[in-house]
Amino acid sequence: MRLRLEKRPQPARHWIYLSPVLAVLVTMLAGGALFAALGKNPVAAISTIFWEPLFGEFAFYYRPQLLVKGAPLVLIAIGLALGFRAGIWNIGAEGQYIVGALTGAGVALAFYPLDAWFLFGLMILAGALGGLAWGMIPALLKLRFGTNEILVSLMLVYVAEQLLAAMALGPMRNPEGMGFPGSRNLQNYPAAHNAELIAGSGMHWGVVAALIAVIFAHILLGRHILGYQIRLTGQAPRAARFAGVNPARLILFCLGTSGALAGMAGLFEVSGPAGQVSIDFNVGYGFTAIIVAFLGRLHPLGILAAGLLMALTYIGGEIAQSELGLPAAAIQVFQGMLLFFLLAVDVLTNYRLRLLSRAPDPSRSL
Amino acid sequence: MTASLLAISGLTKAYPGAVANDDVSFDIGRGEVHALLGENGAGKSTLVKMIYGLVKPDSGTMTLHGAPYAPAEPRAARACGVAMVFQHFSLFDALSVAENIALGMETPPPMGDLARRIRAVSETYGLPLDPDRVVGDLSAGERQRVEILRCLLQDPRLLIMDEPTSVLTPQEVEILFSTLRKLTAEGVAILYISHKLEEIRALCDRATILRQGRNVGTCLPAETTAREMAQMMVGTAITPPTRAARPLGDVALEVTGLSLHSPSPFGTALKDIRFSLRSGEIIGIGGVAGNGQDELLAALSGELRSPSDAIRLHGTPIGRLRPDARRRLGLLAAPEERLGHAAAPDMSLTENAFLTGAGREGLVTRGFIRWPETEGFARRIIARFDVRTPGPGTAARALSGGNLQKFVIGREVLQRPEVLIVNQPTWGVDAAAAAAIRQALLDLAAEGAAILCISQDLDELMEIADRFGALNEGRLSEIRPTAQLGLDQIGLMMGGAHDMEVAHV
Incomplete structure (x- = not known):
């Protein structure tokens, strides 16, 4: 009895949708086994991670957190997915996120204590432009010198982190902060505060922006010629050249858009949930968004679901740590399993499994 | 064309969704050039892959020299004297002719001996080729000669050629045909796959025609017109393109x-x-x-x-x-x-x-x-x-x-x-x-x-x-x-x- 993978004549449509679900189920099984090996009740652990945040006793507190954590992931992942679809690999969203937060918060701090209705809009714009500018660096270097955007964008993350530290300790430091590092808290500056739109819902402007980005990307990829060119370039670069796609334009668009969206995510975070520019402001949303983008099949609606799922495992993982005493590393392994199984199950989209009972078929050697 | 060299009987091979060969039978005689004709997808490739041991038939039997023949892999086929020249060459550009040929051998002789044998065989069969030349510098026709020589050094009894002339100029085709005729004169049988009908009429003794995996007939190409063979391949009459006289513009x-x-x-x-x-x-x-x-x-x-x-x-x-x-x-x-x-x-x-x-x-x-x-x-x-x-x-x-x-x-x-x-x-x-x-x-x-x-x-x-x-x-x-x-x-x-x-x- 052997298993064999056979290439399907065309990708199986139902598996495109089923494989993430199957991956989550397999992750629950394997994760449960892991937790059991650690001496915890696997059913309790899994239900703590997936059930507690949504329907548990303190769900009223956790549910809004889902939106707060999910929104930046979705917003960044949407931008990344556009590039990934075209084979343009922006790995530096974390840096664009930081720079967007700095430029956006910089506008607010520069105008402090001006109380004007247009201030928040200006901050969003500044945040987007900051992220865009940071994303343009790998784009322009790639076009001018043929550098690899993966390396350049990634290295710029570390530059951005240094910039963040310098700003938090220097120009942006709160003059009334008794010398502590970190800027003024924007939560205390109403014109610049990205407050909840409905109290207690977790719904802030970043969530709105993420939803708009999902719709925008969905229409772009499905109905617009630019989205078609993005897909074509990613799937068959030679056919894209034959069709007449301008690769330079795509590189600028994809790195620019993903930078701008990451920058906006940074701005919404610094002016809302985080509140201030501080040394430890960034918590890795820019990197996690890469996982979210793939978990969501690089598809806007999938990314929306994946962003929420990822936020769920983060929140549920924290609960499991505090309530069940699971080590943080076990939670990280659990999250890693999710991506691992997703990629593994992905094979079923393009291949079908066949059980063979007979001797090896020599046609395999073809 | 004396006794039968390879007899194929009832070969069947099905792939998921398609039957590539359905109860195909024919035989190839010693010293015969036997054409295998058919459209793309008619099952020619699957059939020769079964003969060469690359694909295992679902049912049916083959006999070679009167003994049962069921190669499990190409090495077994080569040991029985069956060699094949593929349409796509498998040669390393950076290596010399002799090195390429040595790579394909089970037990390659010392380079000097091999080069001498290559020279000898290439002269015997009118395939001029210098064993020391780097393959990357050779023309498509010369590369094909490397592949043919590789087969000839094994002293084959049956040589399978898959669309050999698709990469050749008319002059190179003539050289190839002369070589093949010389081989058949020594009793080597050739199974020749092509869909170039005129070529088959010029070269082949008999032709087996496949259509949708079935043997739809064997004919003597010399006595059959290209048009008749094409109709056997397709199953219907083909209308050759007609060109109207047309005025040329700017x-x-x-x-x-x-x-x-x-x-x-x-x-x-x-x-x-x-x-x-x-x-x-x-x-x-x-x-x-x-x-x-x-x-x-x-x-x-x-x-x-x-x-x-x-x-x-x-x-x-x-x-x-x-x-x-x-x-x-x-x-x-x-x-x-x-x-x-x-x-x-x-x-x-x-x-x-x-x-x-x-x-x-x-x-x-x-x-x-x-x-x-x-x-x-x-x-x-x-x-x-x-x-x-x-x-x-x-x-x-x-x-x-x-x-x-x-x-x-x-x-x-x-x-x-x-x-x-x-x-x-x-x-x-x-x-x-x-x-x-x-x-x-x-x-x-x-x-x-x-x-x-x-x-x-x-x-x-x-x-x-x-x-x-x-x-x-x-x-x-x-x-x-x-x-x-x-x-x-x-x-x-x-x-x-x-x-x-x-x-x-």
């Missing part, structure tokens, strides 16, 4: 002094290409593959850009324009490689119809794709060019090569091009479909389009082209009216052969 495409480096390290640079193509005219460009065909298509389609003045469309310089801009001006192209170049494999036929049809078919409004109209365009191509597919939503890679080719050519033809550039328009397409594609090209020219047809199929070019030129190492020969050309002249124009001597039998 110069539509003018190329002057086009020189380009190839973007690929193994490509061929174009050197001072010049020709002019008039409306209503078909120019055929022949030449052995790899002599600049891909580069010429890319330069004309706009994938490679050249000095503005080098290419003029109706007098307008277009050398710097991208493919989409050239399409708007009326210059369309269909490249040779269907999957990945002419079409995106994982995209649907509708999406692939949009690939080149976006502009000329008006499928975009303010940047948004008009999907219903695009699907309508795809449906028109499918209907008009008889593309066999469940529907326009099917992924391009799910279509057979021939069907996708019909789609790709149809997509360009239906856009009413003023100038159409095609590379290998009927490559891998069955005879009936090939005839339909050629007819479509002729009709298009009759309506006033100018067509440049790049092809390695000389018969095709002779059939449809008004004038003929050949590419050799990136240079284009003088372009001459086809009516005045003989096979010898064409061969000289192609010029790919470095050794013109015919074997002395």
Whole structure:
């Protein structure tokens, strides 16, 4: 009895949708086994991670957190997915996120204590432009010198982190902060505060922006010629050249858009949930968004679901740590399993499994 | 042709969704050249793979020299004296001829001995080849000789050749045939796969014809016309393309002094290409593959850009324009490689119809794709060019090569091009479909389009082209009216052969 993978004549449509679900189920099984090996009740652990945040006793507190954590992931992942679809690999969203937060918060701090209705809009714009500018660096270097955007964008993350530290300790430091590092808290500056739109819902402007980005990307990829060119370039670069796609334009668009969206995510975070520019402001949303983008099949609606799922495992993982005493590393392994199984199950989209009972078929050697 | 060497009885092999061979039986005699004829997908490849031990039959038996023969792998087949020359060579460019041959041997002799044996065998069979030359410097014909020599050194009793002449000039074909005749005189049997009917009539003693996996008959090629054999292959009568006399218009495409480096390290640079193509005219460009065909298509389609003045469309310089801009001006192209170049494999036929049809078919409004109209365009191509597919939503890679080719050519033809550039328009397409594609090209020219047809199929070019030129190492020969050309002249124009001597039998 052997298993064999056979290439399907065309990708199986139902598996495109089923494989993430199957991956989550397999992750629950394997994760449960892991937790059991650690001496915890696997059913309790899994239900703590997936059930507690949504329907548990303190769900009223956790549910809004889902939106707060999910929104930046979705917003960044949407931008990344556009590039990934075209084979343009922006790995530096974390840096664009930081720079967007700095430029956006910089506008607010520069105008402090001006109380004007247009201030928040200006901050969003500044945040987007900051992220865009940071994303343009790998784009322009790639076009001018043929550098690899993966390396350049990634290295710029570390530059951005240094910039963040310098700003938090220097120009942006709160003059009334008794010398502590970190800027003024924007939560205390109403014109610049990205407050909840409905109290207690977790719904802030970043969530709105993420939803708009999902719709925008969905229409772009499905109905617009630019989205078609993005897909074509990613799937068959030679056919894209034959069709007449301008690769330079795509590189600028994809790195620019993903930078701008990451920058906006940074701005919404610094002016809302985080509140201030501080040394430890960034918590890795820019990197996690890469996982979210793939978990969501690089598809806007999938990314929306994946962003929420990822936020769920983060929140549920924290609960499991505090309530069940699971080590943080076990939670990280659990999250890693999710991506691992997703990629593994992905094979079923393009291949079908066949059980063979007979001797090896020599046609395999073809 | 005395006793039977290999007898095949009731061979059947089914793949999921298709029966490749269904109860095929025939026999090959000693010293016989036996042709295996059939359209693409008729099951020729599967059959020879079973004989060569690459594929195991589901049922049926084979006997070789009167003993049961069921090779589990090619090594077993070779041990029984069965050798095969594949259509695609498996040679390392960086190694010498002798090193390449040694690599394929179970127990290679010392290099010096091997080189002596290569020289001896190559002289015996009229296949001049220096064992010390690096394969990367050899022509396609010479590379094929390396593959043949590799087989001959095993002292085969049955030599299988899969479309051996597709890469050869007419002169090289003559050399090959002389070699094969010499082999058969020694009692070696040859199983010869081809769909070039005239070639089979000239060379083969008997022909077995496969259609949809079944043996539909054996004939004596010398006593059967090419037309009869084609009808046996297809199962219906084929209408050969008809060409109406057509008046030539003004110069539509003018190329002057086009020189380009190839973007690929193994490509061929174009050197001072010049020709002019008039409306209503078909120019055929022949030449052995790899002599600049891909580069010429890319330069004309706009994938490679050249000095503005080098290419003029109706007098307008277009050398710097991208493919989409050239399409708007009326210059369309269909490249040779269907999957990945002419079409995106994982995209649907509708999406692939949009690939080149976006502009000329008006499928975009303010940047948004008009999907219903695009699907309508795809449906028109499918209907008009008889593309066999469940529907326009099917992924391009799910279509057979021939069907996708019909789609790709149809997509360009239906856009009413003023100038159409095609590379290998009927490559891998069955005879009936090939005839339909050629007819479509002729009709298009009759309506006033100018067509440049790049092809390695000389018969095709002779059939449809008004004038003929050949590419050799990136240079284009003088372009001459086809009516005045003989096979010898064409061969000289192609010029790919470095050794013109015919074997002395």
